[in-house]
Every structure is written in structure tokens, then in C-alpha cells.
């Protein structure tokens with residue numbers, strides 16, 4: 084297994100270090116892999132002038148899977164847009180055709196009190212958000228800021244082709260088929276033509292999946308339903324921007340964004356694995372970030388790209404154990420539990436493995 088590791092910026096290096104230690108701890112168990120590190124994001128801009136240097140692109144293309152920390156930070160926010168760290172992330176997703184972003188929001192029972200919702204509303208929560216990742220308003224052309232009638236006008240383009248909608252729809256229907264057989268497609272068809280097409284294609288696709296119950300929800304209602312009665316959802320499928328927003332929202336139902344892993348897959352399950360959160364500049368360098376989302380992303384890597392269910396489940400079980408033993412980083416801390424830093428959380432997971 085050839086794994087490319089791109090720690091990135093902010094808390095990225097701290098959390099990927101712990102995830103890699105967890106992977107290393109499994110090496111003795113028959114896992115055989117090589118790791119090559121590269122630069123992406125702001126650190127890459129500082130070193131090379133580009134947020135996604137050619138050397139990184141080569142490493143990523145040659146790897147079977149990529150583990151990424153996070154990119155971005157205020158020090159790069161005033162750079163020309165092409166040099167911004169976030170462009171590096173968009174570029175790697177696009178270049179590797181990683182169109183299917185899977186973001187599972189699972190509430191560990193041990194974190195029931197950390198959820199923003201009452202325990203009875205979230206107990207047993209297990210949602211999979213399937214987010215399209217290489218299209219939508221994040222990539223559409225034209226985009227920019229232009230002068231018009233003596234003032235600046237900002238514009239972006241929301242665009243999806245039916246083939247793009249169909250391929251992410253298939254991923255979502257297939258996932259629903261293996262789970263609770265319920266798929267909710269989230270759009271804004273009452274206002275946006277682009278998402279009318281989204282809904283039409285989802286309805287057409289549903290003919291191939293008679294065993295999956297398809298429903299539709301407008302995104303504003305979906306945002307509300309997620310915090311009102313989240314257990315009504317099994318699999319949710321939506322576009323790039325709505326999925327970005329709804330997955331951050333869903334993360335709080337599980338206690339913290341520091342708990343939400345993600346897999347970004349191409350059509351052959353080559354994948355980039357990263358936590359759903361960003362570079363958290365407010366806590367970077369302090370050793371307090373929660374590494375569990377990144378550690379759980381490694382479990383997703385073993386499951387989806389390498390088809391290794393046993394070690395993936397072992398990592399998830401180890402995470403469950405450390406939570407049951409009371410280990411908590413600051414974001415999920417509550418009175419009576421044991422507050423630990425990033426490295427101690429990594430140590431605890433390895434001990435539990």
C-alpha cells in the first residue's frame with residue numbers, strides 16, 4: 084500500500100502525526116505500507132509559490148491513498164486567489180477525480196452529553212452524508228469579481244451536468260442499499276435550475292433502486308431537520324456546497340467537528356482521507372486538537388481503498404474504548420472525564436489497539 088501523507092497547515096501536522104502513529108501500530112499485524120510526505124496548502128505556497136506543487140501532484144497520483152490534515156489560515160487569506168491554500172485542496176480533488184465525499188456522522192454513545200441535542204433525540208445517530216466534491220459552485224465558471232456600473236460585482240456559477248449528478252447518485256443509492264435503504268436527496272429546486280436537474284436525475288435513477296426509498300428535501304428545511312430530528316435520515320446526498328455546510332452542522336450532533344472523518348473517492352475507490360474540519364488556526368500548535376476524526380479517516384482508508392475491514396473496525400473499536408475510558412480532548416470535554424491533548428489521545432488509541 085502506497086500512502087501519500089499531506090499534513091498541510093494549522094493543526095494538520097499535529098493530527099496527521101497521531102493518525103500515522105495509529106497506522107504504524109498496525110504494521111505488525113500484517114499491514115504493509117510505505118509513506119511519502121508532501122506539501123499542500125499554505126506551507127506549500129510558502130515553500131514553492133503553489134498550493135499544489137507538481138511534486139505533490141506526482142506523489143498523489145502515484146499513491147493508492149492520500150491522508151490529508153487540513154489547509155488554510157489567515158496569513159494566506161490576502162494572497163491572490165490562485166495561491167490560496169484552499170485552491171490546493173480543490174485542485175487535488177479535481178485532478179484525482181475524487182467526486183464522492185463520504186462523511187459519516189455517528190454518535191458514539193459515550194459522547195451523548197457532548198452532542199448539542201438532547202440524548203433522546205440523538206441516541207443511536209448514524210447518518211451518512213454523500214457530498215458531490217468536484218462540481219457545483221466551488222468549481223463552476225465563470226467566477227470572479229468585476230467592475231460593473233462603477234461598482235464591484237462578485238459572481239460564481241452553480242453548474243452540474245447530468246452525468247455528474249448520476250455518478251454521485253449511484254454512490255449514494257448503493258450506500259443506502261447496504262444500510263437502512265433510505266436516501267434523502269437535498270436540493271434547492273424551488274429556486275435553482277441546477278438543482279431542479281439534480282432532483283430530476285435522482286428521480287430517474289431511483290428506477291434502478293426500487294429497494295431504496297428516495298425522498299427529497301429543500302436544503303433550508305434539511306438544515307433545520309438535522310437539528311430537530313436527525314434520526315429521520317439514513318443516507319443524505321447533496322451537492323458540493325450544501326454538503327460542505329450540512330456536514331459541519333451534522334458534526335455537532337456527534338459532539339464535535341473533531342469527530343467527523345471523511346473519504347473522498349474516485350470511481351475506483353482510490354481515495355483521499357481527511358477530517359471534515361479545517362486547519363483550526365485558533366488552536367494550532369497548542370497540542371490540544373482532537374485527532375480522532377483523522378484517526379477515523381485512516382479506518383475509512385483501510386476499508387474503502389484497501390478493502391481491509393478487520394483493521395478498520397479495530398481502529399474504530401479502539402476509539403470507542405478510549406472514549407469509554409473517559410479520554411477527552413477539549414472539544415468533547417465534560418466534567419468528570421479525563422482531559423488530554425492531541426498526543427495523549429493518540430497514545431490512548433494505540434494502547435487500546
Ligand SMILES: NC(=O)C1=CN([C@@H]2O[C@H](COP(=O)(O)OP(=O)(O)OC[C@H]3O[C@@H](n4cnc5c(N)ncnc54)[C@H](O)[C@@H]3O)[C@@H](O)[C@H]2O)C=CC1
Nearest residue numbers: 153154155156340341360361362363364365366372373414
Ligand atoms: N479540508 C480543509 O482543509 C478545510 C480547510 N478549511 C480552512 O481552515 C481554516 C479555518 O477555518 P474555520 O472556518 O475556522 O474552520 P475549522 O474547521 O478549521 O475550525 C472551526 C472551529 O472548530 C474547531 N476545530 C476544528 N477542528 C478541530 C479539532 N480537530 N479539534 C478541536 N477543535 C477543532 C476550531 O478550533 C474552530 O473553533 C480556513 O483557512 C479554512 O479555509 C476549512 C474547512 C476545511
Ligand SMILES: CC(C)CC(=O)C(=O)O
Nearest residue numbers: 169172173327359360361
Ligand atoms: C476548504 C474548502 C475547500 C473545503 C471544505 O470546507 C471542506 O471540504 O469541508
Ligand SMILES: [Mg+2]
Nearest residue numbers: 327328331359
Ligand atoms: Mg467544510
